[in-house]
Amino acid sequence: MSKQSGRGRVVGLPEWDRCAVMGVVNVTPDSFSDGGRFFDTTAAVKHGLDLVAEGADLVDVGGESTRPGATRVDEAEELKRVIPVVRGLASEGVTVSVDTVRASVAERALAAGAALVNDVSGGLADPAMIQVVAATGAPFVVMHWRGFLEGGNVKGAYDDVVTEVVDELHARVEAVLAGGVAPDRIVVDPGLGFSKDAEHDLVLLAHLDRLLGLGHPLLVAASRKRFLGRVLAGPEGAPPPARERDAATAAVSALAAHAGAWAVRVHEVRATADAVRVARAVEGARAAEGAR
Template sequence: MSTLRGRVSGLPEWDRCAVMGVVNVTPDSFSDGGSWFDTEAAVKRGLDLVAQGADLVDVGGESTRPGASRVDEAEELRRVVPVVRELASEGLVVSVDTMRAAVAEQAVAAGARLVNDVSGGLADTAMVPVVADAGVPFVVMHWRGFSADMNSRAVYGDVVPEIVGELQRRMDAVVSGGVAPERIVLDPGLGFAKEAEHDLALVARLDVLRGLGRPLLVAASRKRFLGRVLAGPDGTPPPARERDAATAAVSALAARAGAWAVRVHEVGASADAVRVARAVEGAV
């Protein structure tokens, strides 16, 4: 099945869509802010996620929820690097979720095997050279600007081809910057400068995104578009923590569409979902 999903040089090969568990070392994540803010709690969370079925864990120290302000580099380093080091020392496959080259560099030195940059290297001009020098895989997400004002950038004529074109251009720039193509993962950036209808269109057309020729990471977990889908008669969305079943539904759809991995806060249901999708593939 690796040919269906694409292989990422430098990472294990899984025979199905992988599950990336989220470890937010932040006080202000939209989903679970503060729950795993200290190092010991965050490390325990990462270990628990793997026990529940995660294949790799994504450690981040800066919230990218809509409207979020940035933390300074020293604080992000303080939050992230000790957690990466501890989890890597336990044998976990660790990704670092950061837009800063210095954080990526120190996290890789501490054992991170993947850099997940929601800006695709646009937020910090040093990021692409650092990743290229480190020789690690790089997640390039579709991004139009920082969280503080990204909602105003959610303007599209025809969302799927526009995002495909923007991702293609960004991937070309990253490769030109020295990152090996076989180490690139693409992420359509659900919820980032996108309204609910844009996110749903992207989930519906993952086959078009796969046409870019690189493995896809789909990060739908608990996001606003799921809240919109699940909203009650008065239009009120359920809290983020009540969107895990909907997240698992997207995980199943993404896996069936050939996604390389899904990124989720609660692992159990999505781990089951991708395994069912794999069994269905095997029955065809």
Template sequence: MSTLRGRGTVEGLPEWDRCAVMGVVNVTPDSFSDGGRWFDTTTAVKHGLDLVGEGADLVDVGGESTRPGASRVDESEELRRVIPVVRGLASEGVTVSVDTMRARVAERAIAAGAVLVNDVSGGQADPDMVPVVAAAGAPFVVMHWRGFSESMNSRAVYGDVVAEVTAELRARMDAVVAGGVAPERLVIDPGLGFAKDAAHDLALLARLDALHGLGRPLLVAASRKRFLGHVLAGEGAPPPARERDAATAAVSALSARAGAWAVRVHEVRATADAVRVARAIEGAA
């Protein structure tokens, strides 16, 4: 059974008998992987529906790039980008997550039909986030985060990255629960690529068991990230983001086998296949 691998369930969300697949819809002009491709509402909603057709179990909608060095978008623009897409997808029966660091965006997205708040800051960027999520009774992703995109590369300093990320996530989980969010509604995310270099990301993936020790379902968001480019580069230049999908699917399979609750990806079909194979192998063991 998948629960024996530490996958767990999240109160307020559907249950899957395998690692879930979270498809990404970036309603931005400047995301590192696909900025500008799904920037208008109609195109973004269609893309989200296409991801579901390819096997996504839920769709994560974001209106602010969090790539290293990115500047923040203002709140009104983020709302303009995100809310119509959330509403459009939810009206089609899609399980929608909102990717935001702003409490007002989260609140409006929940009202529009989002059922999960995915905050890369774990509630640290906006002091109103945790109270808003608590009041709504929404599930909440707590990601490991050490600061905004402009400065996060300088914060990638660790003695023992697995121990430190685990400890910092535990402290953040405790703070979020103290703020009123039910522990049964928490998901944790090690924050691959956020204040981490390639060696840090790989070390965390190699020790997902340590993160399972936190006792909450685990989201792994490796899709197309820099560390995969580093792995694939060999002696040459890293391939562009959109040429990292096979490597992403490999991480998805490994993460699923290691008990991840969900993987967050841009290209869904290969990962949907990968997690199903991982589940079949798990069931045969």
């Protein structure tokens, strides 16, 4: 599978000639990265529009933190946080993804103008999710997931993390297909940082080709995550704060784009937008040389 064919086309979304950039808008008071900064609807919509101006191709809106130890919010609160922001961004022509594990939130967000459902549980958290996605025909991000992280880094033991993540993702994709979601509307995500330690995340990044072998476009969401803090800290140092990991995030974005990822999900867009464009230019130069 070539990098370009691996990158793939997601029916129902625009087509980009390079790795797409998904900007993050957390409408939460407790996100690990920027909790509380964009909790107000007006601020969240403005932030989403700013991300687009900086180079985001689509914007992922979430109203529930999935950081380790986060307390779940109830359905009414999640709807109150998410729907006005989705509606506001969609009304400005932004391609919006909704980051939720609740079918009801996904359904309402799609009705408000969202174009994509990004479910960190891959349809496991809410049995109605796959049915909602199939009925609406929305594209669906299926992430590798081993449960909520309320108790910390749950079920993080692997004998062979790449093989196990690929096999578990394959099983989820089969379940999503059986539920009626079209194969050309499925995106896979290895779930970096979810029930994985730094070594697991790095090994998965080293083997993105195995994830692309699932035959679906690949989303890589490494932005500001703990494993980058561990890499930057070195063996003895303290990890830098989340917002000081953006250069490292852009490095991962370049690597993921080079490997053939369909999109990267990031908090700080400008550096990653530059990184994926450079990766595309190098890819183009290689193709031009090969055509001579």
